[in-house]
Amino acid sequence: MKEKFLVYKLSETVKNTSKIQSQLFEKFNVKRGLRNADHTGVLVGLTKIGDVLGYKHLDDGTLEPIPGKLLYRGIDIENLVHNAQEEQRTGFEETIYLLLSGRLPDAEELSDFSRLLGESMALEKQTKIAIMELEGHDIMNILARTVLEMYTYDSQADDTSRDNLMRQSIDLIAKFPAIIAYAYNMLSHSAKGKSLHIRHPHEHFSIAENFLYMMKGSDGYTELDVRVLDLAMIIHAEHGGGNNSTFTVRVTSSTGTDTYSSIAAGIGSLKGPLHGGANLQVGKMLKHLAEQIKNWTDVNEIDNYLQRILNKEVFDKKGLIYGIGHAVYTVSDPRAVLLKEMAHELAKEKGREKEYNFLNLLEERAINAVVNRKNARTKKLVCANVDFYSGFVYDMIGLPREVYTPLFAMSRIVGWCAHRIEELNFDDRRIIRPAYKNIGELMPFIPLKDR
Numbered sequence: 001m002k003e004k005f006l007v008y009k010l011s012e013t014v015k016n017t018s019k020i021q022s023q024l025f026e027k028f029n030v031k032r033g034l035r036n037a038d039h040t041g042v043l044v045g046l047t048k049i050g051d052v053l054g055y056k057h058l059d060d061g062t063l064e065p066i067p068g069k070l071l072y073r074g075i076d077i078e079n080l081v082h083n084a085q086e087e088q089r090t091g092f093e094e095t096i097y098l099l100l101s102g103r104l105p106d107a108e109e110l111s112d113f114s115r116l117l118g119e120s121m122a123l124e125k126q127t128k129i130a131i132m133e134l135e136g137h138d139i140m141n142i143l144a145r146t147v148l149e150m151y152t153y154d155s156q157a158d159d160t161s162r163d164n165l166m167r168q169s170i171d172l173i174a175k176f177p178a179i180i181a182y183a184y185n186m187l188s189h190s191a192k193g194k195s196l197h198i199r200h201p202h203e204h205f206s207i208a209e210n211f212l213y214m215m216k217g218s219d220g221y222t223e224l225d226v227r228v229l230d231l232a233m234i235i236h237a238e239h240g241g242g243n244n245s246t247f248t249v250r251v252t253s254s255t256g257t258d259t260y261s262s263i264a265a266g267i268g269s270l271k272g273p274l275h276g277g278a279n280l281q282v283g284k285m286l287k288h289l290a291e292q293i294k295n296w297t298d299v300n301e302i303d304n305y306l307q308r309i310l311n312k313e314v315f316d317k318k319g320l321i322y323g324i325g326h327a328v329y330t331v332s333d334p335r336a337v338l339l340k341e342m343a344h345e346l347a348k349e350k351g352r353e354k355e356y357n358f359l360n361l362l363e364e365r366a367i368n369a370v371v372n373r374k375n376a377r378t379k380k381l382v383c384a385n386v387d388f389y390s391g392f393v394y395d396m397i398g399l400p401r402e403v404y405t406p407l408f409a410m411s412r413i414v415g416w417c418a419h420r421i422e423e424l425n426f427d428d429r430r431i432i433r434p435a436y437k438n439i440g441e442l443m444p445f446i447p448l449k450d451r
């Protein structure tokens, strides 16, 4: 009781000591959230990896919203996705090669590289045992913990030479699927009483197929499920240097810390509900909306409920509609467009068109609700982001909610590694260290006996 009161007292004090008036940000020209007044990001670095385009700068200094584009090393992700679809092959391995090296592999290079990934997928015995012994209820945390542990088994863990960073990157990318699948299987065993399956990855399967196989066994997925997961992985792999988790990896890498520490920090960032964790929140929000909204085609009923979410009256009372809005994209997020196409095809095939239509209408009404919300400080255009349709797609290929955000990490590990290698390999690199202005008042020190 006394401890509880002490915590309460400390926390109450912070109510005042952490208050910073909004006007002060303007007064001292602080870029809140590292964002300029027109909502664009403050330029903090240069990269040759990903390019995220959501607006054009016009000559008069204003911004013109444009349909979103995402380029990996100068190549439009739509081309990577559509080419893999047309040739009916998986494309995630080719995407990894492209992002890590800066160019597309030829057929022989791709085959050798895929073999190397396949051979690197199995986990060390100790890593497997730790996943099973320590258990845990959040797979993102288990993933971060496991990555930190991998430091122990790497005899060159602290070596930041380029060759070693590349070796560590390939190893981490290859091992994420097994860590996530084993952690989920352990979770469903201990929390849901399911039989425990620890399946050894197949060296000749693609990463997407191996993940489905380790999660569900050989009769638990179809060829189409593999294709869909592979495409989802391609589009989640990279998003420039400014997204929170990649920036976290770049910030930590700039200190010269080891790969495992830096990647674990990125995982912690991605878990947040405003970033990669939004796909889990979208899943929860949609379930809530599907239960609360009686008529899934009634625009008024949907609008009223969304308004109540924005008013912080219902759902998680944070006032946010998850899966909507983006720091860069305005008219559209190209990944959401691709996922929506995929969701529609799958919904037709799996007899879930009613849910798809509900989601489609929700997307339209949610955009309208956010743009026209009361007390809006800006009229910035918003669109559905990558997290809006991903959960529905994963659900249709039989993947549980617990792995939605880990799946994001399983793919984004590629971008993180590419950015870490870049951060540690350009001339004139420097530790990232911005400034915070102290606006507190001077306080005299009073000896303990006089307080």
Ligand SMILES: CC(=O)SCCNC(=O)CCNC(=O)[C@H](O)C(C)(C)COP(=O)(O)OP(=O)(O)OC[C@H]1O[C@@H](n2cnc3c(N)ncnc32)[C@H](O)[C@@H]1OP(=O)(O)O
Pocket (backbone or CB within 6 Å): 033, 039, 273, 274, 275, 276, 278, 310, 319, 320, 321, 322, 323, 324, 325, 326, 327, 328, 370, 375, 376, 377, 378, 380, 382, 385, 386, 387
């Ligand atoms: C993989 C990813 O990380 S994609 C993003 C996943 N996150 C989500 O889906 C969570 C919901 N969305 C959001 O919270 C925001 O849109 C973010 C975090 C993605 C982007 O945040 P910002 O760049 O600060 O947003 P932006 O500058 O476009 O916001 C404009 C205004 O719209 C509001 N807004 C934006 N999105 C939403 C939303 N989904 N629900 C309610 N209000 C919103 C903002 O609060 C802001 O209001 P203000 O001007 O009164 O401060």
Ligand SMILES: O=C([O-])CC(=O)C(=O)O
Pocket (backbone or CB within 6 Å): 052, 238, 239, 242, 243, 244, 275, 327, 328, 385, 386
């Ligand atoms: O760019 C961002 O801010 C968030 C995002 O969409 C991503 O990381 O994929």
